[in-house]
Amino acid sequence: MYFVETIVALATPLGRSGIGVIRLSGDDALGIVRRIVNDAEFAPEPRNAVLHQLYNTDASEVIDQALITYFRAPHSFTGEDVIEISCHGSPVLLRLVLDECLSLGARVAEPGEFSLRALAHGRMDLTEAEAIRDLIDAQTIAAARQAVRQMSGEFSHQLQPMKDELLDVIVVLESALEFVEDDLPELQMENLGSKLRSVVDAIAAMTATYKVGHLVREGIRVAIVGRPNVGKSSLFNALLGDERAIVTEIPGTTRDEIRERFVVDNIPVSLVDTAGLRETSDTVEKIGVERARRTMIDADIVMAVVDVTDDDIDDDLEILKSIEAMRHVVVLNKIDKSADESVDAFLIRLLDNLSSNVRQHVKISAKSGAGLEVLKSALIEPFSPADLNLDGFLVADARHHDLLRRAHDEIVNSVELLRSGTSEEIVLVGLHNALRFLGEITGEITTEDMLTRIFSTFCIGK
């Protein structure tokens, strides 16, 4: 694959910093940089950083002194000529250098275009390219660790034996179709069946890691709801360990939603503080209440906060009834203000008025911090299986999961057809599909190497 255009992009975030890196990839990268350093003979040794002055367009002025690193094709990230210019991290300066690259013929890179070129030049497979994206997006160390494993090709390595097995079976069935007059012998059929079943098991085991993998990558969405003044914003702040939301004794203080992230046991949690749920004539608050209801529906789990020092529980009950069907935790707040017996009495009264669907509850004080650790565990508990193991390889991407699942279903179906004596032709359709799905995960084209494999088992002259 050949890309005509040379692309350029800022490789570091736009903002003031020690250095800012501009990256170019393509045939003209060196030519463009020669103009910028005002030296037509500039020939930096590949993979060695050299300090050089950068000039403005008409070379009348030095604009920066930068470290330039040249990666000659094909030994670069993209497989093309790549040059990285490490400038001083001034947004104004970086803009200037970027503009100069553009005026000298480079084009601004599309999102992910460097990786796309790397993929097209065979520098990495699709899962590895996706892993780079995941590593950059990782919200926790655990997620980063998983991405690094995938980046070094672990996914492809795990898939390869399954694909080989599958291909073996396909080869036998295809040959039977071509050459064997009668049906395959019973024993060979059984052998093929058991081979396929072992592939099914391996795919199923891999697919099963998605629950945890997805959790580690995406985290869970938690909404804090309740009537005004029960301490939702106080709880929000206490969980974050930061005075992020405004807390006052005035009901209706929180009107708009506030979202922040934190991490519990390596699982990212996206926490939303909402406006207190109540009937209101205030226009702004009304919108807030509407948003709160929507957020509640979208959440993976709802924290319904109640104030144990307030005996009027009618509104609480109404809210609790509305979340019965959702995954939830009832948070009994302000226990610092109440004797243990009164808290228990409050809880009994509350539960007496609710169906048995509302059970999970935690007693806390957003003020003193009591019970917060228990609450954190309760939040992630429904999502993380007892055998939460972050050490193994985890499937984290919905695309991968979907393709694995489809490959799995195709093979299961083929096994069934094989067993019932359906013709090879029909059995093969599903197996080819499965192989294609597995191949789609790594982005390779399977048909060609499949054909090579099949024909290599043919006799010479056939």
Ligand SMILES: Nc1nc2c(ncn2[C@@H]2O[C@H](COP(=O)(O)OP(=O)(O)O)[C@@H](O)[C@H]2O)c(=O)[nH]1
């Ligand atoms: N004693 C005590 N007061 C609390 C606690 N949590 C919140 N409050 C107080 O309750 C009032 C309402 O709190 P806020 O977090 O704004 O409630 P929200 O309307 O539900 O967001 C404030 O005066 C808080 O200081 C707690 O655990 N103990």
Ligand SMILES: [Mg+2]
């Ligand atoms: Mg609030």
